[in-house]
Amino acid sequence: MKYVHLPLNEEMRSIGGYYKIFEEGVLDYEGRKVLYLLKGAHVETSCCGSGGVAYMNIPGYLTTWKSEKNDGGLDVSEVKRIRDSAAQKKIRKILSGKYPYISVIDFD
Amino acid sequence: MVGIRSYGGYIPRYRLNKMIVFGGMGWINPANIMNAQGEKAVANFDEDSVTMATAAAIDCVTGFGREEIGGVYFASTTSSYKERLCANLVAGALAADESIRTADFAGGLKAGTTALIAALDAVGAGSANNIVVSAADCRLGKMGSVQELMFGDGAGSVMVGDKDVIAEFKGSFSTGHDFVDHFRGSEAKYDRQWEERWIRDIGFGQFVPEAINGLCEKCGVAPADFAKIIYPCYYGGARKKINKTLGFEPDKVQDNMQAVVGDCGTAQPLMMLAKALDDAKPGDKLMVVSYGSGCDALYFEVTDNITRLAPRHSITGSLANRADLDNYIKYLVWRRMVPADTGLRGEEQKWTRWTLQWRTRKSILGMEASRCTKCGTQQFPPQRICVNPECGAVDEMEPVIVSDKGGKVFSFTSDMLAASANPPAMYGAVDINGGGRYVFDFTDCAIDDLAVGKAVDFSFRIKYYDAMRDITNYFWKAVPVAEEAE
């Protein structure tokens, strides 16, 4: 799977709100590198209500790091999705410890 | 023979580690480190005395037909209403008949046992039978107080009758003392308390032995005759002193669960009694003592029938069903102790239509569904025209209670937009066992606990609180059934 590195701290606007990527990090886990992203979203004018989310998502294990660029000039890495539920649990626990105020940690 | 026919107990799932509380407020009262060991049980944002009393009462009537219930007594010093009989809410949730006695007992922490004595007296006099007594408290201590650390939330329930009694009632002794160790005025949110030494030495230290001795003298028994002596007192030192004064062997004194639950006020004696009954054997003599504006002391003897009682969660099951609440501020917001911003949307009118609440009380409180007698389809809420597209029969329905049937998750979501005091809001369509489908809020779970096909139980909860008008209203939510521990 390809992961496109979006710029940090830039508002990505949709019609209902926007989100930002605050941090892009790499966690060493059992000899592999886990790519994680800390994001926040603010839903401010959606029909569905307003609110938002502060969360982390994990594209997967990095297999290459910024190995190419896409048409828009953004760096692209290769990631492998983390499907093993035991690994997910452990990684979630480690990241919860580092970021205790983040309540949602999702695996892509 | 009059006595306890059945019993139940409920402890809310969330447990707040007292050191986390001390971590937040220890700076203002460092001596509180003495009280910061263990954890306290904390009601979820959608729980209160009424919902917990209901949970304990439902547990209590496990194995009995709801039509047998002949009375409901609700005891609490932290009711959600000064005036709206909450025993009617518990009775409604039990789907009990409406032509029964319902009463609220309040005013002091002995109200739970007072309700129990009243029930025993009524059954003994032959004026009522199968009275369900349920006591619950959700007491508040100011931030940084001793009470905050000592109080816990919970409920205990007993059904009193004269058939197949599992613990025979042998007698009681009561005192009423206007001993104001603490009090709460009619407009106040928090208790006010006097000096601890006075409370321990003159209050507990004097009145508990007075009640125990009074009971023993009246009934011609001695403390040593009892398999378990049950009394609430969260001052460890005072407890030791009472035990010593009265010569109790340590294993004969019922554990007050201070380090795992906290003191649950009105419910405390009944919760401890439920735990004692969980472990009791036929022939055991149990003494139950309450304390608060005087004492009640009651004497029961367990019978053979206890071996035939259907299993229930009770206190033992509730103790095991726990989840960490690792956020002290969440507790403060849930108990409305700190102002949290709910935005302009939170100020929107939340109308309660009392005509609707009355008209549909059986569905709202009792979760009564309808079953089509033509095609057998169960449907909730009750319908006049059968929802089965192959049937469509009009007015061929019979009522059926589904609150105790449970269901299976058909679809679910975890919603970060829906306003919730315990986000994310989780809800989804549940297929009710026996038929019917409705969208319920899920509670007491994490998103990982939900999956299509997962079994759920229904739990009576606060549906909403209208802060502007101080109205609390109730309905049922779905709780995923806990998996067997891995």
Added chain:
Amino acid sequence: MSEGIRDKVVILGMGCTRFGERWDDSPDDLAVEAFIECLEDAKIEKKELQASWLGSHIDEINIGKGGNFLGMALKLPLIPVTRVENFCASGTESFRGACYGVASGAYDIALAFGIEKLKDTGYGGLPDSPAFGQMQAAIGPNATAPGMFAQLATAYSARYDIPMDRVKEAMAHVSWKSHQNGAKNPRAHLRKPIPIEQITGAPMIAYPLGLFDCCGVSDGAACAIVTTPEIAKKIKPNEDLVKVKALQISVSSGEEALYTDWDGAGMLTTRKASSMAYEEAGIKDPRKEISMMEVHDCFSITELATMEDLHISEPGKGPDDVLDGFFDLDGQIPCQPDGGLKCFGHPIAASGLRMLYEMYSQLLGRWPEDRAVKDPKFGLTHNLGGVPNQNVCSIAILGRD
């Protein structure tokens, strides 16, 4: 024997405001803006209008109740104004009223109006209201629209055994495609193409729906003037005319909400209404005969499931068609050529008429080449209100003879 609406009504003119956060514009300003364009397009004078249907959904703010608003804002000459409301299908509902008024022979020329001024609410989102009645307000779940529609996605994935990754990929393409189209549209609220990785990287709002799967609150108005084919030919003798081929509505029966046989993977109402619409229009193979569509993309999953509910994609094959570009602007059946709700937002009662405006304009070849559908014959609008288990679906088919 009933004959349906096919070929009995012609759209003489249409108008549509710019949709967006029109902070400086009142409902009157929006109404006048749409009306002026419509009247000019119809080439008639206001006094020739004989009846009007007004769609609006939100009562709490907006234009108030009843039909008075339209008569007073447009200074209509004491003609009937019938207010209609049917959740998000209110726009199509007002169009239906006007069409049936004309088709019945009761009126020669009628006006259909849809308007919603929502940005006076004061907080994000729609004003709170017990939209599904008091019982549901008392005991219904603490739900939002994305939460209810999110269940459509998980049910769809389970029903057809399609991995959620693929469903999300298809949903992202649906949003991407709409933003590409909307970027070119001067009337849209959001006019920016969004790179696909920004869409897939968006946080989850209600699993599996992310930020870019949800639409927004906007102000807007749109309207149509309709008449008989005979009168239309007199007023516009040398122009192509757009005829109404079908108008169908289906409302939930209670089965989805309370019974246990619905699979949760699509809308029964859409399936029914579209079948009836094709029959009314004389369309036998929608996949081959429908040229373009505007559907109710309140959420990308809705659009995805709708492709199958409209009997255009085979059951379970929606994602394949989407990812093949079948519904892109240069695909077989362009869907959301104007950008849809994703780019316009959702002034509730205006949306149905905005969809018709796009189909109408495309059929008459009015748009520049970069956003024109090539030689369209039939345009379908799908306007859905409510939530998956209790909803109203309206379908309209327009055609050019």
